[in-house]
Amino acid sequence: MKNTPVPAPSDIIASAHRTLSVEIKALQALDARIDGSFTRAVTMVLGCEGRVVVTGIGKSGHIAKKIAATLASTGTPAFFMHGAEAIHGDLGMLTSQDIVLAVSYSGEGQELLTILSVVKRMGIPLIALTGHPQSELARNADLHLDVQVQQEACPLNLAPTASTTAALVLGDAIAVACLEARGFSAEDFARSHPGGALGRRLLTLVRDVMRQGSALPIVEAGTLVTEALQEMSVKGMGMTIVLDGQQHPIGIFTDGDLRRLIARHGDIRPLTVADGMSHHPKTVAPTALAVEAATLMDAGRLSQILVVDHTGLLLGALHMHDLLAAKVI
Template sequence: MPTPASLPPTAAALRPFDRERALRLARDTFDIEARALQGLKARQGEAFARSVECILESGGRVVVMGMGKSGHVGRKVAATLASTGTPALFVHPAEASHGDLGMVIPGDVVLAISNSGESDEVAAILPALKRLGVRLIAMTGNPASTLARHADFVLDSAVDVEACPLNLAPTASTTAQMALGDALAVALLDARGFREEDFARSHPGGSLGRKLLMHVRDLMRHGDALPRVGPDDSFHAMLREMTGKGLGFAAVVDAAGRPIGIFTDGDLRRLIEKEVDLRGLHAREVMHRGPRLVRDGDLAVDAADVMEQFRITSVLVVDAEGVLVGALNSNDLMRAKVI
């Protein structure tokens, strides 16, 4: 990898670095792009609403296209749409002329992004798109362009000036395109009634996915790993069950298997501190009645909320009939990255 000293010299490299100039240019960039977004906001109207309606009514996918920096923006727009309930994909316009146009099918809506609206690669496939009968939404900074003239709807993404001091590099224009794509995605997800649960289903590997898709039954200890005793079992039997299962507590259940109490490591410490004679005691005499319970079908994040609310580290898990089927502690939730 070349070092800074080995890079080809440029006029900029010959000039001593000016910290104040760099900071001023950064602030100017923020100001220019903020003004571009405010101008974008003021120009959105009927065409935006009809574009959203067109996508909703299509029943197909949104095929996003764009060249150069507009293509990079297009890939992000397609990804945002797909993750928020609108099936979408990106097709490179140059590749579309060499076979990838077969990825576009009747019923799709094409969103073509071009600041100038005169990209040769995009213009070359406009007749083919028309023959396919797909609807075309143009996102362009030039409403009089070739792309705009062929489009069913035109989203005006024009900016007065680029943030680049040479007014050449796409900066404010790509910011406007990105924001307009986000606005489309937000309007569409709202119109579809897209919810947190839907978002989690398309992001199963993320933290939100784990919180909204993982249930208590997926994480709970069950079967032989579950420490349980009857109310008439001896204190010694309960202590053996509790320490042998390593959860720091034992559930006390009635003859039908429903939990009626719990005994924890903390309870044991408090009894020892009080110098209580434990030898002749039974589970019912030392247990806490009315233990905190969650259902096996509850979300794991809801079980975490119960633990936090009552400042406990474990909860008992019951089925629809109230029978004890498992136990869950904070370590289980941390391992699953729910908390």
């Protein structure tokens, strides 16, 4: 393969500006065409009792797949059906409760026209998203959305560039309009993205990540400091919880408390935990979001926080490292 000469940096930047300029103008023209057809499309999607089945071929197929993913992740049940696979069995995915959103710039792709006839026989509403309002797909759809562009960003005016951008943005506009109409919240978004950072922040509760049972460092107020240090070393939380006879925390003895005790007394061997513990330790409920616990700990400059129920009974404890390991912070 021949080496392609590298253009001057100024030429490369000029090319990027031309591409962006063409695509920005295409979106501005699209924005001016948003009208009652868009309103009807959103109304149809909101009224759908099944799924929005988005289909396309080639570059339009890639756009259709992304539109389906965006709809599904923002509260509108949707999936992508490849135009070629549809006519070889995947049309069996359709139900009479669905809506089909067909993406084809030309509006003349044979596969989608074949789908059109089947969809019509099943009585499924069809929204066509094309760049040619007089195309067969546009004329036979229940609703047509015009994504026509004056030119592609490709200097040959051949490779789908501005046209695919326009289709993608209109799909985003439909998804966002439906999201807003449904009152879709950050918590709803997190439920459909449990593996993502937002999902972890909004779905992970304190009880999901707290240490409990035998993993908790626990002593009584009369325990010698030297014995408490052994418990702290074994459990590795940098502290030990001080409980009363009813299993309620009355204090916490931390590494910092140990240092302050040594500074005051020097010889700590005869001292008990009660001589140096911090009273009224900060607590959080097990049903609180883990990110809320992180906020409390950060505000109080705490490395640990105790978990108690509504009666003050000890249930567990959190170390900042636990929140980091759970990727909550």
